[in-house]
Amino acid sequence: MNTDAGSVKLAIDHLSAYYGTVRGVEDVSLRIPPQQVTAIIGPSGCGKSTLIRCLNRLHETLPGARVEGQVLLDGENLYDLDPTLVRRRVGMVFQKPNPFATMSIYGNVSAPLRFNSRMPREEMDRIVVQSLKRAALWDEVRDRTDAPATSLSGGQQQRLCIARSLAADPEVLLMDEPCSALDPIATAKIEELIAQLKKDYTVVIVTHNMQQAARVADSTAFMYLGKLVEFGPTEQLFERPRERLTEAYITGRFG
């Protein structure tokens, strides 16, 4: 499962995450390779969302929540860095599209730029266009970037949120069930987009949909009751899992 240090973007090392006294993630160690898609699957409540929320220090924002262990981003422990800086380097897209409802399409994508720096308008325009192109949305909104973000369809809103994350120039993109609220056509577009994004970013996706993991991910991790059960190349995990628990889950014999 392990790879050499040079091919690891995120090294999760003996990570445990707590909600008060309840441990949601238990001693997970995982090496996430750069510029690949890594999927995390498992039944509801297995800790997969909690795990990725530890990868951009979002978990600790909940009252009573805490983390043990470490997460190394290019060898630097995230928990020794400024959380705001961490969230710029590690972007996140959530289950439901969450554009800023009062803002335009342009306003949404430029938001991270305006919050974080005093940037010349031309530079901002360039980054907004580039981010919308990278999120495969530019062709659909180029004539109406001043329209309200809420005028977009669900699938477009989700790609807008991806564009907004990309505008902050992250290295890693976390996706927490990004297609669960979308129809199959919008889902296919996001999946196509994920395949494009991995050329420039490291993508970690949590999904309930095993077929989606099989379609988009290079590596897949299976979690159960807060623990990492198995991690390996996606093809191997779905064709020939090593663990009986993984086999039982992916063949629908529990979960």
Added chain:
Amino acid sequence: MTGDPLAPTGTPRGYDLEVQHLKQRAARMGGFALQMVHDGWRAFDQGDRQLAQSVLDRNEMLDHLDDEMEHATIAFLVLRQPAAVDLRTAAALLKMTTHMDRVGRLGYDMCRISTSGKGPRESPQLRALLQRMDEVVESMVRQSLDGLEQGRIDLARDLFRQDDEVDRMHREAQRMVIAELGKNPAAAARLANIVLVSRHLERVADNACKIAEKTIYALTGQRRAEYLPRRPPRFLNEDPV
């Protein structure tokens, strides 16, 4: 979620029944193909043209069974989107039925030889050898189908040893034919038919092994190279070192 997720539920799911049903259908197709070999050998041995014709007529049914299995397996793949052992089983069935089809075709080919009316009865020793070969080969196909249906790796693994025995008998048949040809050149056509039938029986055994390989893959995920040392290819008339 509570309890042991690996504990048996006691009730077979519709899904499991579907997998079992597919295996049973495949085994029935294999049984049909095996009967073609059995009758093919008998037709050749006894010069029974009527029996030979009945085997030739069964070829269409064999194709039909092959198509049906392919449709049923693809429907299972599409509708159930299986993973792990179920995925491997479906993939293995698609390949296995091709080997079953080949088994039936070899029975068919033996009948095409037998319609020429040149049987083995004038060479009693050769006939006894081919008779023995047919018995071993038929038992191998039956065992490969039992291995599939009952999910038994031990039955499947045992076939590779028997295949070596069939290969040995085929080489022996070739040697005997060459010796007899030297003594009786006029029997060349009849002896050539014997070599052909011996070769067909040897190929049936190979297909039984292929079915067994696919059963082992379905059950364990292991491919042949992972559990059997690869042997260098050799000429048909060459004894193993």
